Amino acid sequence: MAKKQLVRVKVNGRERQAEVEPRLLLVHFIREVLGLTGTHVGCDTSHCGACTVVLDGKTVKSCTMFAPQADGCELMTVEGLIQNGNLHPLQEGFTEEHGLQCGFCTPGMLMSSYVLLQKNKKPTEEDIRWGISGNLCRCTGYQNIVKAVQYAAAKTEGGGK
Amino acid sequence: MIQQTTPEVGGMGHSIKRKEDLRFIQGKGNYVDDVHLPDMVYGHVVRSPYAHARLKSIYTEKAKALPGVLAVITGEDLAKANLAWMPTLYFDKQMVLATGKVLFQSQEVAFVVAEDRYTAADAAELVEVEYEELPVLVDPHKSTDPNSPILREDREEKSNHIFHWEVGDKAATDKAFQDAAVRANVHAVFQRCHPAPLETCGCVADFNRATGRLTVYLTSQAPHAHRTLFALVGGIPENNIRVVSPDIGGGFGNKVPIYPGYVCAVVASLTLGRPVKWIETRSENLQSTGFARDYHMTAELAADKDGKIQALRVKTLADHGAFNAAAQPSKFPAGLFSICTGAYDYPTAFCEVDGVYTNKAPGGIAYRCSFRVTEAAYLIERAVDVLAQELKVDPVELRQKNFIQPNKFPYKSPLGWSFDSGNYQAAMDLALKKVGYAELRKEQEEKRKKGELMGIGVSSFVEIVGAGPAHTFDIVGIKMFDSAEIRVHPTGKAICRMGTKSQGQGHETTYAQIVAQELGIPAADVTVEEGDTDTAPYGLGTYASRSTPVSGAATAVAARKIREKAKKIAAHLLECSEEDLEWEPGKFYVKGAPSKSKTIQDIAFAAYTNLPDGMEAGLEAVDYYDPPNLTFPFGTYICVVDIDKGTGEVRVRRFVAVDDCGNVINPMIVDGQIHGGLTEGLAIAFMQQIDYDENGNVQGGSFMDYLLPTAVETPHWETDKTCTPSPHHPFGAKGVGESPNVGSPAAFVNAVVDALAHLGVRHIDMPVSPWKVWTILKEKGVVS
Numbered sequence: 001m002a003k004k005q006l007v008r009v010k011v012n013g014r015e016r017q018a019e020v021e022p023r024l025l026l027v028h029f030i031r032e033v034l035g036l037t038g039t040h041v042g043c044d045t046s047h048c049g050a051c052t053v054v055l056d057g058k059t060v061k062s063c064t065m066f067a068p069q070a071d072g073c074e075l076m077t078v079e080g081l082i083q084n085g086n087l088h089p090l091q092e093g094f095t096e097e098h099g100l101q102c103g104f105c106t107p108g109m110l111m112s113s114y115v116l117l118q119k120n121k122k123p124t125e126e127d128i129r130w131g132i133s134g135n136l137c138r139c140t141g142y143q144n145i146v147k148a149v150q151y152a153a154a155k156t157e158g159g160g161k
Numbered sequence: 162m163i164q165q166t167t168p169e170v171g172g173m174g175h176s177i178k179r180k181e182d183l184r185f186i187q188g189k190g191n192y193v194d195d196v197h198l199p200d201m202v203y204g205h206v207v208r209s210p211y212a213h214a215r216l217k218s219i220y221t222e223k224a225k226a227l228p229g230v231l232a233v234i235t236g237e238d239l240a241k242a243n244l245a246w247m248p249t250l251y252f253d254k255q256m257v258l259a260t261g262k263v264l265f266q267s268q269e270v271a272f273v274v275a276e277d278r279y280t281a282a283d284a285a286e287l288v289e290v291e292y293e294e295l296p297v298l299v300d301p302h303k304s305t306d307p308n309s310p311i312l313r314e315d316r317e318e319k320s321n322h323i324f325h326w327e328v329g330d331k332a333a334t335d336k337a338f339q340d341a342a343v344r345a346n347v348h349a350v351f352q353r354c355h356p357a358p359l360e361t362c363g364c365v366a367d368f369n370r371a372t373g374r375l376t377v378y379l380t381s382q383a384p385h386a387h388r389t390l391f392a393l394v395g396g397i398p399e400n401n402i403r404v405v406s407p408d409i410g411g412g413f414g415n416k417v418p419i420y421p422g423y424v425c426a427v428v429a430s431l432t433l434g435r436p437v438k439w440i441e442t443r444s445e446n447l448q449s450t451g452f453a454r455d456y457h458m459t460a461e462l463a464a465d466k467d468g469k470i471q472a473l474r475v476k477t478l479a480d481h482g483a484f485n486a487a488a489q490p491s492k493f494p495a496g497l498f499s500i501c502t503g504a505y506d507y508p509t510a511f512c513e514v515d516g517v518y519t520n521k522a523p524g525g526i527a528y529r530c531s532f533r534v535t536e537a538a539y540l541i542e543r544a545v546d547v548l549a550q551e552l553k554v555d556p557v558e559l560r561q562k563n564f565i566q567p568n569k570f571p572y573k574s575p576l577g578w579s580f581d582s583g584n585y586q587a588a589m590d591l592a593l594k595k596v597g598y599a600e601l602r603k604e605q606e607e608k609r610k611k612g613e614l615m616g617i618g619v620s621s622f623v624e625i626v627g628a629g630p631a632h633t634f635d636i637v638g639i640k641m642f643d644s645a646e647i648r649v650h651p652t653g654k655a656i657c658r659m660g661t662k663s664q665g666q667g668h669e670t671t672y673a674q675i676v677a678q679e680l681g682i683p684a685a686d687v688t689v690e691e692g693d694t695d696t697a698p699y700g701l702g703t704y705a706s707r708s709t710p711v712s713g714a715a716t717a718v719a720a721r722k723i724r725e726k727a728k729k730i731a732a733h734l735l736e737c738s739e740e741d742l743e744w745e746p747g748k749f750y751v752k753g754a755p756s757k758s759k760t761i762q763d764i765a766f767a768a769y770t771n772l773p774d775g776m777e778a779g780l781e782a783v784d785y786y787d788p789p790n791l792t793f794p795f796g797t798y799i800c801v802v803d804i805d806k807g808t809g810e811v812r813v814r815r816f817v818a819v820d821d822c823g824n825v826i827n828p829m830i831v832d833g834q835i836h837g838g839l840t841e842g843l844a845i846a847f848m849q850q851i852d853y854d855e856n857g858n859v860q861g862g863s864f865m866d867y868l869l870p871t872a873v874e875t876p877h878w879e880t881d882k883t884c885t886p887s888p889h890h891p892f893g894a895k896g897v898g899e900s901p902n903v904g905s906p907a908a909f910v911n912a913v914v915d916a917l918a919h920l921g922v923r924h925i926d927m928p929v930s931p932w933k934v935w936t937i938l939k940e941k942g943v944v945s
């Protein structure tokens with residue numbers, strides 16, 4: 001077994017650290033070391049996007065990174081969306097527009113949508129469809145996810161979230 | 162008529178927001194892989210790289226020597242406990258871990274248990290298995306060739322033939338064909354595909370040595386049936402088994418069977434006395450668990466010269482893989498495939514199906530459908546289009562001419578079903594109007610003159626869902642009822658438990674709405690809980706669109722039992738006789754004096770505090786509902802496609818879906834189900850296929866090769882509905898989750914074939930890839 005490495009991250013605003021095997025996948029670090037099980041594993045091959053998290057402002061598929069590669073980085077997971085007990089407009093949008101069914105893809109969808117809205121405050125339907133094209137959903141047919149993101153965009157427009 | 166409740170009560174017909182969403186949008190769901198128990202260890206399955214090979218030896222010492230490894234279990238080990246084989250859900254058995262030989266690529270050969278999942282995977286690599294390759298049987302058409310290898314040495318019958326099943330009147334059908342003015346036929350393969358829910362299958366098996374109790378957290382669509390099967394197969398007393406199906410990340414039929422990994426995890430936990438987690442990788446999921454379809458079908462239609470259909474004849478070869486693990490509870494080997502007569506009225510039909518073994522993964526599960534209904538609907542809707550081509554009439558006109566008329570219901574189909582209700586013309590009229598059919602046909606004509614390819618595909622499907630009734634459906638003899646238990650608390654809030662299990666369908670919301678409708682308790686005040694066999698009443702689970710038709714019915718009936726008792730209490734409180742009371746959702750009032758009333762909340766409190774003399778305390782009821790018949794949802798789907806001649810790429814320009822599922826509980830949720838089912842239909846029509854090469858190597862074993870649509874490939878769906886209530890269901894509902902997946906594949910394929918019909922194209926097998934279309938265009942000289 002390889003020598004353990006120290007991984008220090010700021011996750012959802014909180015400093016966390018742990019010594020882990022260098023081969024530990026970031027998604028397992030998040031789920032099993034940090035105990036944040038909202039991030040899911042759906043495919044192991046970076047196709048499905050259920051493991052999407054935000055790393056230094058960009059979406060990454062955490063099943064395709066080693067935990068030590070995230071050392072020193074700032075991470076945001078689905079658990080970090082809620083602020084002071086207030087749901088993020090995206091979270092509101094997903095429930096208002098029925099943008100989820102089984103819920104398994106939802107955390108990854110929320111993370112991709114979050115970064116999309118950071119970069120593009122007024123996305124068109126096509127922008128949204130491309131923005132979430134790295135995330136598979138087997139339940140919703142995406143239509144209501146698009147509406148959920150539109151809901152959040154409308155709600156935050158001018159609000160500068 | 163459904164009495165309208167206020168939005169605050171949120172009974173039937175209200176698009177109330179889902180209760181389950183709050184935890185899912187915050188990352189607080191609890192899926193099986195989120196279950197973490199103290200002292201838990203991890204299992205990993207060693208799988209066969211070969212499709213057919215004799216097992217010469219398995220050497221486990223190196224694996225066992227790896228630090229952190231706790232056990233390596235082989236088929237020989239299981240055989241000592243009589244667990245090397247287990248029964249399938251359809252009169253066959255399958256290996257848990259291979260003994261003697263392997264019969265498909267990725268078959269389970271050994272199970273490694275280690276302190277963590279990485280070590281378990283490392284150790285699996287160290288298990289050395291010596292194989293002797295055997296000739297491989299991939300093509301089901303060659304299964305009964307004398308030269309083909311006999312796959313199943315365990316069976317007395319030395320043949321790869323599993324069953325022959327036929328239904329209908331062969332002589333009358335043959336005669337109708339002899340006399341027919343027009344005949345049309347289509348050979349259509351419904352390709353092998355996989356439901357691929359986003360969460361793979363897995364479990365945590367936790368045997369507590371101190372108590373002798375086994376708890377299994379399981380990705381299960383049918384936790385109660387699975388508990389019974391664990392008891393029957395494992396010999397553990399059923400009261401000592403608790404199956405918990407927590408949040409399920411999509412099922413679509415994939416999570417109905419019991420898989421070898423579950424059994425191995427249970428055996429490992431029994432052996433080690435520690436909780437054992439086993440979670441499939443995606444590749445394991447696609448390569449070894451419940452595939453669907455693989456039906457090789459021929460349909461022939463006989464008609465008179467005016468296009469009135471006279472008879473249907475169907476012959477089908479069903480590839481079941483290495484073991485017949487069809488997850489279907491009907492008495493018929495081909496499930497409900499005999500719904501293949503469709504929405505049309507004709508006197509006679511004959512259908513025969515032969516099932517065979519091949520060196521492929523076992524299964525034959527009902528992928529978002531009621532046991533071969535998707536295959537049936539696809540076949541008849543393709544065949545009708547081919548007949549329209551033969552007759553040179555519009556496919557819409559041909560359908561209209563042959564629809565079963567509304568006054569014919571209940572309609573006895575030539576293959577023996579009694580269709581409960583329907584108005585097929587109404588659904589089609591709405592779809593035609595919505596899509597602007599006549600204009601589209603004109604546009605197509607103009608485009609053809611310019612050499613552009615555009616097609617319009619129609620599918621007027623009929624489904625059969627909601628299994629039972631008990632006389633036709635059972636799982637290992639357990640009759641196919643389902644259940645609901647409602648308890649009203651003293652403060653007027655309630656908890657309901659059901660024998661079903663949501664995998665995303667929104668049961669926590671919709672069942673609460675049924676209670677709200679029946680008792681007037683606001684849906685917000687009703688907690689719904691499913692999936693824990695220690696607490697929920699027994700039931701057969703969620704698949705085949707059966708939750709609303711069966712457990713939904715049980716919920717309404719249980720609520721009505723509560724209302725009966727509530728009436729007695731209300732009469733006591735209002736000091737009147739029961740006959741003087743009227744009900745409206747939420748309260749009883751005295752006839753002619755509506756101000757004298759008691760709310761359901763008043764009554765609930767009285768049920769624990771102020772009862773009539775001699776009445777038992779409490780306000781609760783259980784119902785086990787055996788439906789008198791299945792329900793028959795239907796609809797018309799119309800798809801418009803444009804084809805890029807340069808690439809063969811099909812673009813779905815529009816898709817109009819008109820569904821009729823009877824009375825609707827939550828329109829928002831129904832719409833969501835339809836969007837999702839249409840997207841899976843799109844995936845099947847254009848992308849999804851689990852194919853095998855001539856050596857039995859899986860060609861669709863990861864998301865790299867097994868294509869699923871993203872938001873970019875998925876079109877915008879246009880949905881609408883008509884409403885023809887089921888006459889036998891307590892609140893007139895029919896079930897809807899599967900309709901879009903059942904009805905849509907034919908609409909997509911019909912549209913593509915329609916775009917190419919003037920070139921003489923009659924049929925294209927799914928998945929309709931750009932390559933297939935481009936090849937046809939090249940053959941027809943459209944592109945050079």
